[in-house]
Amino acid sequence: MPLALARVVGVLAKTYCLAAVDASFYQIARGLLLPFTLGLSYLFLPSKYATFPPLALGGAAIVISGFGIGMVSDMNKMLTSSRGLVLGVGSSMTTAIESIVVKRFVGAKAKETGEGVIQMVWMSNVIAIGLYVPVLLFSGELYDPAIQALFAPSKDSTTSLLSSQSTDFLYTCTLTGLCSFLLTLATFLQIRITSPVTHMIVTAARGVAQSAIAVMLLPHETIDKGRVASMVCILGGSALYGWAEDRAMTKREAEKAIGRTEEGRPMMETEEKEGEFKEKL
Amino acid sequence: MLPLTLSFYPETPSFTQTTLPRSKIIDFLQGHSKLTLFSLHSRRLKMDRFDPGPRAKVLATILFHSTCAISVTLVSKSALNGIDAPVVLLAFQTTVQVVLLTIVGMAMGWVKLWRPLSVSQKSSICSIPERSIYRLRRYIFRKVADNRPGRLLCPLH
Numbered sequence: 034m035p036l037a038l039a040r041v042v043g044v045l046a047k048t049y050c051l052a053a054v055d056a057s058f059y060q061i062a063r064g065l066l067l068p069f070t071l072g073l074s075y076l077f078l079p080s081k082y083a084t085f086p087p088l089a090l091g092g093a094a095i096v097i098s099g100f101g102i103g104m105v106s107d108m109n110k111m112l113t114s115s116r117g118l119v120l121g122v123g124s125s126m127t128t129a130i131e132s133i134v135v136k137r138f139v140g141a142k143a144k145e146t147g148e149g150v151i152q153m154v155w156m157s158n159v160i161a162i163g164l165y166v167p168v169l170l171f172s173g174e175l176y177d178p179a180i181q182a183l184f185a186p187s188k189d190s191t192t193s194l195l196s197s198q199s200t201d202f203l204y205t206c207t208l209t210g211l212c213s214f215l216l217t218l219a220t221f222l223q224i225r226i227t228s229p230v231t232h233m234i235v236t237a238a239r240g241v242a243q244s245a246i247a248v249m250l251l252p253h254e255t256i257d258k259g260r261v262a263s264m265v266c267i268l269g270g271s272a273l274y275g276w277a278e279d280r281a282m283t284k285r286e287a288e289k290a291i292g293r294t295e296e297g298r299p300m301m302e303t304e305e306k307e308g309e310f311k312e313k314l
Numbered sequence: 315m316l317p318l319t320l321s322f323y324p325e326t327p328s329f330t331q332t333t334l335p336r337s338k339i340i341d342f343l344q345g346h347s348k349l350t351l352f353s354l355h356s357r358r359l360k361m362d363r364f365d366p367g368p369r370a371k372v373l374a375t376i377l378f379h380s381t382c383a384i385s386v387t388l389v390s391k392s393a394l395n396g397i398d399a400p401v402v403l404l405a406f407q408t409t410v411q412v413v414l415l416t417i418v419g420m421a422m423g424w425v426k427l428w429r430p431l432s433v434s435q436k437s438s439i440c441s442i443p444e445r446s447i448y449r450l451r452r453y454i455f456r457k458v459a460d461n462r463p464g465r466l467l468c469p470l471h
């Protein structure tokens with residue numbers, strides 16, 4: 034239930050943010066995701082997950098400056114509204130909360146029940162459908178004529194346009210559902226095959242590619258110097274953070290392993306092999 | 315001749331069918347300073363934590379993931395440009411996702427629609443300790459046996 038709730042709030046914030054800003058600006062609007070995740074990890078996760086080297090904090094600072102550059106540039110040119118800014122910050126916050134919930138509850142729950150990740154995703158999605166019902170009623174979207182035309186198609190000429198618009202909407206919704214399903218599988222695969230650092234850098238780089246494709250494919254999408262500078266900062270900061278975190282983690286684990294050897298306990302497979310080798314000799 | 319199959323790092327010598335004297339090999343192993351061990355373990359841990367497999371596989375996975383993520387965002391934006399109804403979009407999207415996850419997940423054995431309640435869950439739901447459930451069951455069986463046809467009905471104590 035906590036996972037489903039966190040997911041629903043996170044996904045709703047993301048979608049409202051996407052509706053409020055350009056697709057080419059979406060990744061910049063959600064630029065505070067990394068700093069928020071670090072802050073919440075520091076507050077709510079055990080200290081082993083929340084010790085950051087200075088270089089990683091430097092990377093996070095560069096990301097924040099990238100967000101600032103992008104926002105100031107866009108708001109000066111009236112390309113993004115203050116609603117977009119608020120939704121971007123809110124969306125970053127809710128996604129960071131979702132990550133913390135996943136880290137804190139899901140691992141333990143999966144261990145307790147022995148369920149796989151896909152089963153957990155499936156269960157949280159089923160619960161999410163139930164949670165969308167009251168949100169749908171309160172959002173007032175069901176009273177939108179285009180949405181009503183979706184459920185009650187009419188042959189009247191005035192509503193035929195709405196009906197075709199609704200049909201397009203329905204098709205694109207189905208397509209996003211298919212893409213989301215594939216994304217779930219792809220995320221599962223990527224976590225298994227690539228390292229967290231690769232995942233972080235790829236995510237930042239994807240934002241750049243997404244903005245470029247959005248400018249090419251979608252109408253009214255623009256890209257200017259401010260957005261480019263912002264994306265460079267976010268990409269560079271994320272890469273620096275990922276690299277510094279990886280280095281620190283490797284160092285910590287190596288220190289831990291050496292410490293354990295000094296206590297006289299078997300440390301690693303290699304050392305065990307070394308021991309066996311000595312015994313054989 | 316030492317029939318050894320030690321798998322060290324690429325930088326360290328591997329002893330296979332070596333003719334070195336035993337004492338020299340022991341000296342080599344013992345001669346690893348703390349610093350050398352540290353760097354060896356650092357490299358080893360890096361390799362253990364992240365075994366990337368063939369590069370083509372990693373690249374294909376990253377491309378697949380990125381394509382899916384970008385498609386979700388851009389197709390969603392395209393839908394929202396037509397009708398500004400984020401909650402309806404999400405509701406449809408999640409429903410389609412659940413349907414596909416159910417079909418594929420059940421076929422692959424990733425998803426189970428029902429699962430039996432574990433003993434701990436039963437106890438936590440009913441707030442009855444497991445031992446009490448067994449005692450109650452024994453008691454009920456005894457009473458049922460006592461009340462078989464041909465025997466006098468005796469009231470439950």
